[in-house]
Amino acid sequence: MDExxxxxxxxxxxxxLVRRGADFAAAEDAVQDALVEALRVWxxxxxRDPKGWLVTVAWRKFLDAVRADTSRRIREVRVxxxxxxxxxxxxxxxxxxxxxxxxxxxxxxxxxxxxxRAVGGxxxxxxxxxxxxxxxxxxxRISRAKRTVSDVRFTQPGDVATVLRVLxxxxxxxxxxxxxxxxxxxxxxxxxxxxxxxxxxxGLLALMLLHHARRPARTGPDGALVPLAEQDRGxxxxxxxxxxxxxxxxxxxxxxxxxxxxxxxxxxxxADARTAEETDWVQIVEWYDELVRLTDSPVARLxxxxxxxxxxxxxxxxxxxAELDPGLxxxxxxxxxxxxxxxxxxxxxxxxxEAARSASxxxxxxxxTRQAARLNDRLRG
Amino acid sequence: xxxxxxxxxxxxxPAPVNNVPMDQWTPDEVSAHMQYMHDFAAKLKGxxxxxxxxxxxxxxxxxxxxxxxxxxxxxxxxxxxxxxxAGWMVIDVETYERAIELAGELSAAPGAGGxxxxxxxxxxxxxxxxxxxxx
Numbered sequence: 001m002d003e004x005x006x007x008x009x010x011x012x013x014x015x016x017l018v019r020r021g022a023d024f025a026a027a028e029d030a031v032q033d034a035l036v037e038a039l040r041v042w043x044x045x046x047x048r049d050p051k052g053w054l055v056t057v058a059w060r061k062f063l064d065a066v067r068a069d070t071s072r073r074i075r076e077v078r079v080x081x082x083x084x085x086x087x088x089x090x091x092x093x094x095x096x097x098x099x100x101x102x103x104x105x106x107x108x109x110x111x112x113x114x115x116x117r118a119v120g121g122x123x124x125x126x127x128x129x130x131x132x133x134x135x136x137x138x139x140x141r142i143s144r145a146k147r148t149v150s151d152v153r154f155t156q157p158g159d160v161a162t163v164l165r166v167l168x169x170x171x172x173x174x175x176x177x178x179x180x181x182x183x184x185x186x187x188x189x190x191x192x193x194x195x196x197x198x199x200x201x202x203g204l205l206a207l208m209l210l211h212h213a214r215r216p217a218r219t220g221p222d223g224a225l226v227p228l229a230e231q232d233r234g235x236x237x238x239x240x241x242x243x244x245x246x247x248x249x250x251x252x253x254x255x256x257x258x259x260x261x262x263x264x265x266x267x268x269x270x271a272d273a274r275t276a277e278e279t280d281w282v283q284i285v286e287w288y289d290e291l292v293r294l295t296d297s298p299v300a301r302l303x304x305x306x307x308x309x310x311x312x313x314x315x316x317x318x319x320x321x322a323e324l325d326p327g328l329x330x331x332x333x334x335x336x337x338x339x340x341x342x343x344x345x346x347x348x349x350x351x352x353x354e355a356a357r358s359a360s361x362x363x364x365x366x367x368x369t370r371q372a373a374r375l376n377d378r379l380r381g
Numbered sequence: 382x383x384x385x386x387x388x389x390x391x392x393x394x395p396a397p398v399n400n401v402p403m404d405q406w407t408p409d410e411v412s413a414h415m416q417y418m419h420d421f422a423a424k425l426k427g428x429x430x431x432x433x434x435x436x437x438x439x440x441x442x443x444x445x446x447x448x449x450x451x452x453x454x455x456x457x458x459x460x461x462x463x464x465x466x467a468g469w470m471v472i473d474v475e476t477y478e479r480a481i482e483l484a485g486e487l488s489a490a491p492g493a494g495g496x497x498x499x500x501x502x503x504x505x506x507x508x509x510x511x512x513x514x515x516x
Contacts, residue, residue: 222416353404362436366415372404373411 005050006035007121013054014118015093022062024100025146028118030062037061094119095195099158102166103149110145111166112173116181117142119188126179163192164204164260171208182212193247202251203260209244210267213237225367229276241271262291281311298328306334314342329360333368340375349375384432384473385480387487388503391439393464398499399492406493414498417490425472425483434470441465471507480504 010031017027034057038050047053101115116122116130128138171185189205217231226232248264265287273279288304291297301324309317317338324331336351352372359365403411425431442457457463470487474480484502492498 222412222419224412224415349404353402356404357439360438365436366411369403370408370411373406374408376405377407 006038009051009054010035010121011094011097011119013051013058015095015097016055017058017062018096018100019093020059023150024118024152025143025150026062026065027058028146030058030065033061034058094191096158098163098192100149100152102158102163103152104159104162105148105152106145108166108169110141110148111162112169113138113142114145114149115166115188116170116184120184122179122184130173130179130181160196160198160200164200167192168204168208168260171211182208182215186212199251199254199256200258200260202247203258203262203264206244206248206251207260207264207267209240209247210264210271213240213244213271219363223363224370225363227367228270233274236271241268244268244271257290257294259291259294262287262294266291279310281307285311298325302328302330302334306337309338309341314338318342329358330355332358336368336371345375345379349379382473382475383477383480383509384471384507385484386503386505386507387434387470387472387484388505389467389469389500390503391465391467394501394503397492397501399494399496400498401493403492410491410493410495413491413495418487421487421490422470430472430474430479430483432471432473434468436468437466439465439467477506480506 013034014024014027014031017030018024022030031054034054037057038054042050097119098115101118102111106114113127113131116127117124124139124142125135127142128135131138167185167189170188171182173181186205186208189201189208193201193205213236214228214231216237217233217235218226220226244264245268248261248268251261252265266284269280269284269287285304285307288300288307291300292304302321305317305320305324308320318335321331321335321338326332332351332355336348336355339345339351340348349372352368352375356365356368356372359368403414406414422431422434440457441463442455443463445454445456447454472480472483474483481504484504488500488502489497490500492500
């Protein structure tokens with residue numbers, strides 16, 4: 001049984017049902033029933049038109065469920081013969097699903113779960129595993145999210161920016177268990193990019209590819225973080241980098257800059273350097289200026305201070321840092337790094353230890369503790 | 382089998398014998414400590430005695446209900462003098478003695494100078510079902 005094919009078909013079949021008037025939760029249930037049916041019937045009797053088959057069976061399942069009083073009985077009646085292929089409209093319903101799952105009425109966490117389920121076709125168990133919560137908990141979250149959007153009807157296109165934000169959240173979840181959410185986010189963004197031409201979709205895809213390319217080098221064998229400058233660049237996936245750069249260049253050529261393109265441009269400049277020393281920090285600062293202009297994000301300003309420290313020296317970097325809110329996450333870590341570069345290991349060691357105490361993840365805490373330990377060790381020696 | 386909770390404290394527990402802050406260790410000592418913790422959990426997974434474990438961030442907040450229609454009272458987040466949990470591990474072992482043995486082993490994690498930290502760990506049994514009486 002071709003599970004990938006089923007996963008690819010799922011969103012558009014749900015989309016067709018939704019557009020025919022089924023509410024989202026019912027459509028999703030009906031398609032799940034149809035998938036179970038497919039698993040049973042297809043191995044012996046593969047359909048000529050898998051999508052048409054699914055639409056027809058799912059629509060029947062939906063009608064069955066609607067006839068509430070008899071549905072329980074009818075659902076037990078198996079579909080024996082292959083149904084006629086349903087009329088499959090040319091309109092792409094998957095897009096509507098993206099917008100529905102990223103609907104502003106949902107919290108980001110719900111939007112992510114719903115996207116993985118409806119557009120990604122992942123099972124509730126897989127999503128629960130990726131988020132390290134019990135399956136029953138995730139099932140509740142998803143059904144609550146489905147209820148929230150069940151009354152939403154699409155008469156106009158949704159907001160691409162919201163969809164992209166959700167996909168980026170999925171990407172940043174990384175991976176745990178047997179589902180690689182970063183790879184899944186890339187797959188979904190590719191599908192979206194193939195459906196609509198939009199500079200920021202391309203920008204996000206490029207950004208994901210460029211980040212993903214560096215993943216093998218980002219952690220050591222013991223799981224410890226490896227900073228960009230110390231990464232073994234031979235481990236970077238050059239195929240992904242090439243693709244990311246091509247996607248980015250095509251997007252930039254259309255001259256409609258957005259934050260994802262700017263971020264991807266920064267990632268591309270890092271990927272382009274054969275050694276850390278060859279990094280074009282001057283250009284990176286220029287892109288951070290663009291990013292700050294586009295987003296006015298404190299995190300972008302913080303990263304800009306790091307880049308300024310590399311391009312114009314640590315003093316200038318510290319001056320840029322001094323203008324920012326010291327309460328920003330990683331502010332202390334950046335200060336520690338710049339002080340070390342400025343030749344002040346005593347202050348740097350103290351700040352690294354302080355940053356370790358407020359780190360937001362275990363690998364980050366361990367990394368900062370090691371930095372403090374390294375400097376203190378050197379100071380003693 | 383009985384479940385036990387191993388609690389590691391930031392503060393509130395008696396001071397460990399080898400009490401040196403981690404940032405004062407050498408990088409190799411830091412790595413050795415992390416490897417030890419990792420191997421310990423991996424070994425218990427192998428023996429089927431590991432249930433779950435997590436490290437906790439240092440900032441904690443005490444929260445209390447303050448009556449109908451009023452927001453909860455919070456104390457902190459920087460409750461400097463209070464007992465704080467740094468992390469926990471749940472183990473599922475045959476006997477109390479085995480739980481003591483494992484807690485002792487965890488407390489022997491290497492610290493400054495490559496010597497064991499001798500850290501105090503709190504060991505708390507879970508309430509569970511009473512043992513089945515056959516016959």
